[in-house]
Amino acid sequence: MATKRAKKTDVVSPSSAELRKAVEAIAIQPKSGKITLLTRKLFNVLLAVAQQADESGDTYRALLSDIVANSAFDSNDTALVKEHLRRMVSVQVEWSTGTSSQKPGRKWGISTLIADAEILEDPTTRRVWVEFSFAPKIKKKLLDPVQYARLSLQFQSQLRSSAGLALYEICVRYLTNPSHLTMRESWEWWRPILSGTPDTEAGDEAKREYKYFKRDYLRPAIAEVNAVTNIFVELIEHREGRRVAEIQFRVTERKQPMLALDEHPNVFDSTLVDRMVKIGIPLKEAQTLYADSEENRIRAALQMTEQRMRSTSLPPVRSAPALFKDALKKGYAPPVEAVPSAGGAKAAVAAPADDLKARLLGEYSAYRRREARELYDEQGESEREMARQSFEQEELPGLGTHMRDDWRRRGLDSKIVETAFFDWLARKTWGEPTDGDLLAFTLSQSRAA
Numbered sequence: 001m002a003t004k005r006a007k008k009t010d011v012v013s014p015s016s017a018e019l020r021k022a023v024e025a026i027a028i029q030p031k032s033g034k035i036t037l038l039t040r041k042l043f044n045v046l047l048a049v050a051q052q053a054d055e056s057g058d059t060y061r062a063l064l065s066d067i068v069a070n071s072a073f074d075s076n077d078t079a080l081v082k083e084h085l086r087r088m089v090s091v092q093v094e095w096s097t098g099t100s101s102q103k104p105g106r107k108w109g110i111s112t113l114i115a116d117a118e119i120l121e122d123p124t125t126r127r128v129w130v131e132f133s134f135a136p137k138i139k140k141k142l143l144d145p146v147q148y149a150r151l152s153l154q155f156q157s158q159l160r161s162s163a164g165l166a167l168y169e170i171c172v173r174y175l176t177n178p179s180h181l182t183m184r185e186s187w188e189w190w191r192p193i194l195s196g197t198p199d200t201e202a203g204d205e206a207k208r209e210y211k212y213f214k215r216d217y218l219r220p221a222i223a224e225v226n227a228v229t230n231i232f233v234e235l236i237e238h239r240e241g242r243r244v245a246e247i248q249f250r251v252t253e254r255k256q257p258m259l260a261l262d263e264h265p266n267v268f269d270s271t272l273v274d275r276m277v278k279i280g281i282p283l284k285e286a287q288t289l290y291a292d293s294e295e296n297r298i299r300a301a302l303q304m305t306e307q308r309m310r311s312t313s314l315p316p317v318r319s320a321p322a323l324f325k326d327a328l329k330k331g332y333a334p335p336v337e338a339v340p341s342a343g344g345a346k347a348a349v350a351a352p353a354d355d356l357k358a359r360l361l362g363e364y365s366a367y368r369r370r371e372a373r374e375l376y377d378e379q380g381e382s383e384r385e386m387a388r389q390s391f392e393q394e395e396l397p398g399l400g401t402h403m404r405d406d407w408r409r410r411g412l413d414s415k416i417v418e419t420a421f422f423d424w425l426a427r428k429t430w431g432e433p434t435d436g437d438l439l440a441f442t443l444s445q446s447r448a449a
Helices: 035-052 066-067 079-090 136-143 153-158 162-173 189-195 202-208 210-228 271-277 281-290 295-310 320-330 351-377 381-396 401-413 415-430 437-449
Strands: 018-022 027-031 061-062 092-095 109-112 116-121 128-133 148-152 230-239 242-251
Touching: 018 035, 027 035, 027 189, 035 061, 035 079, 035 136, 035 153, 035 162, 061 066, 061 271, 061 295, 066 079, 066 128, 079 116, 079 281, 092 128, 109 351, 148 153, 153 162, 153 381, 162 189, 162 210, 162 230, 189 210, 189 242, 189 415, 210 230, 210 242, 271 281, 271 295, 271 401, 271 415, 281 351, 351 415, 381 415
Parallel strands: none
Antiparallel strands: 018 148, 027 092, 061 128, 092 109, 116 128, 230 242
């Protein structure tokens, strides 16, 4: 087998990469195993890496850090990546042109998402590489597609549910169609594609009732796509009497969302793992929960658990891990809504003001971390050492065990610790952000756009 050795130009830049995704690979139906949000994201990034490679070969490689492209992810902690590479090698999916209609000349096939994968560490540079390949039957279609949709990996990074990402991919394909309408199919056909769960693994209630599919997948996915991408999606229901029999979507283009996109789009948000560790869940279990669950459900369960732990008006929480896992499994935590764009009048679901402020605060915090990093880099070594000592005395004791262990072992080389350190340095330098700070930041981002 010819092995592709990476040049600098072979490595995708996720912050600017655009993926040409073959139509056969868009509306894929899982037949064995579940396609999670992270599986979809990682598959798309690997496709982009392979498409940008400038030499032919059967195997492709890229730096793990470039594939993940998350400032809060430590490339030494490869457990999450390994888990999803395992799934991509084992999950069986049906490939088609995105419709259930059996028209003459159409092809059908089944395979795994990737054929194989390896994670390798260079003993000299200590850099970590990912090598992977695709099944020969589908490789050409994936890497040199005739019909494809242009997907933004930057928009992909903002989507927090598998259904949202699947819907975005399908709808982008029809953006340039004169009718702006997607295919029209039975809602039962759409269910496994958007949920990522095979019919054999779905509950009887989910398979029988359209209203549950609409509540759990359609509405949240539409709201999310409309909030953070450059397209606007409307659901069209086709009825037989009172029953919804088929659905499709109308897709229109709109301006880029008012809120700035993350400068460093991520595949894995390992800060969620750290938050689980902080409430008392062992690291390995937290990684497994993260791998098995949707990010939006994890966020909702974490937010509910953390708020309950802080409450002074309710009895103390007996077991934060038990509360969190129960909320995650049963899905009763209030969702952390997607934020509507400037065109929010058309949004399917409007997020509360508190959610908008939380999103703005997150973006402003990322901006202040960059500013704090620049300030730190400009200081002399003695000043930097004083800052590290102050962080260790003032902030570190209140952080999770995993964070404290990372600090002792790797210091600021740990990306999770680095994020916490520069959050702390920003607060120490400029204080807690005020509403005026957030308003000024929002206006500056609007002018820049």
